[in-house]
Amino acid sequence: MLFFVEEHVKIFIGEQKKIKKVKMIKYCSKCKFDKDVTEFYLKKGRTGLSGYSSSCKDCVKISKHKYYENNKDILCNKSKE
Numbered sequence: 309m310l311f312f313v314e315e316h317v318k319i320f321i322g323e324q325k326k327i328k329k330v331k332m333i334k335y336c337s338k339c340k341f342d343k344d345v346t347e348f349y350l351k352k353g354r355t356g357l358s359g360y361s362s363s364c365k366d367c368v369k370i371s372k373h374k375y376y377e378n379n380k381d382i383l384c385n386k387s388k389e
């Protein structure tokens with residue numbers, strides 16, 4: 309009986325680990341989608357979910373592109389000087 313309980317606990321822990329792995333999903337504050345954490349950049353020197361950026365890779369790319377588009381004139385003028 310005791311053995312059975314231990315087995316049950318083992319299976320339960322195993323399944324919890326499985327669930328934890330599957331549920332590595334993060335909410336992107338920019339596009340409002342739940343995405344896999346692999347879709348997010350991990351900040352340097354940080355580990356775990358809190359180390360991931362708040363917006364996904366796609367949104368970071370878009371915002372970087374937008375920043376360039378908005379500041380193209382400023383950036384070009386600066387490089388000329």
Ligand SMILES: [Zn+2]
Binds near residue numbers: 363
């Ligand atoms: Zn996003």
